[in-house]
Amino acid sequence: MRKYEVTKKSSEETQRLSEKLGELVEAQDVIILEGDLGAGKTTFTKGLAKGLGVKRVVNSPTFNIIKEYKGRLPLYHMDVYRLAESEEDLGFDEYFYGEGITVVEWAHLIEAYLPNEKLQISLFHAGDDTRKIILEPIGDRYIRLCEELLQDESTSN
Secondary structure (H helix, E strand, O other): OOOEEEEEOOHHHHHHHHHHHHHHOOOOOEEEEEOOOOOOHHHHHHHHHHHOOOOOOOOOOOOOOEEEEOOOOOEEEEEOHHHOOOOOOOOHHHHHOOOOEEEEEOHHHHHHHOOOOEEEEEEEEOOOOOEEEEEEEEOHHHHHHHHHHOOOOOOOO
């Protein structure tokens, strides 16, 4: 499996990267965000939303589980942490295979429902506001997406 690693020295740099991703994503793209609390998952999603043309304020859907935003494509932002004790299927297929982009935080809790192909992004603290971002594309579509996203970045495989 390919992996791409990028280091961003501020939340603004992280948001610029995710904003560019938002400009490149297509309907039915699924993006998995992994990282500890405060690692920058919501910051990353804010940039992605901006790239999609979302005008509303984007915040964590922790208590709602799913928040929907309108942009050039719908953005479905899921935080499934609260489903840890549940076997409930919230109609995930409607989101994953619908008209929009789906971003999932704590996705390992719903692994059985996730599509086979997806982009997994892990965010790690690397000191102060610095983040190490690892992109793991699963499927040809996501490999091409990462290559286009990172064509001007310093990356490693």
